[in-house]
Amino acid sequence: MVPHGIVQIIEERCKGCGFCVEFCPRGVLVISQHTNAKGYHPPEIIESTICADCGLCALLCPDFAIYVERSETSLEKKIEPDTRKKFKS
Numbered sequence: 001m002v003p004h005g006i007v008q009i010i011e012e013r014c015k016g017c018g019f020c021v022e023f024c025p026r027g028v029l030v031i032s033q034h035t036n037a038k039g040y041h042p043p044e045i046i047e048s049t050i051c052a053d054c055g056l057c058a059l060l061c062p063d064f065a066i067y068v069e070r071s072e073t074s075l076e077k078k079i080e081p082d083t084r085k086k087f088k089s
Contacts, residue, residue: 002043003052003053003070003071004049004053005051005054005055005068006051008047008063008066008067008068008069009042009043009045010064010065011036011042012037012049013063014036014042014063014066015040015062015065016041017061017062019045019060020061020066020083021060023057023060024057025039025052025056026051026052027046027050028045028046028048028051028052029040029046030043030046030048031043032044043066047052048088055068
């Protein structure tokens, strides 16, 4: 199952470098037309359903203005405990 992430943007921290937009492997983000209080254009989410929770945007952001939360629907199925017999050696 491919994980799904929810992108969170803290617009007031953003300085509009565009790293998150340029390096997102799924094209989830674009630079917005509006500006934050500092006059920078923060990213905006154009397609949140395709985020794969890779975290590359958060890793590359020099201002810690973006992060990804794992979606509840993407949690992996619980793995059943090992039911194999354990043998003495």
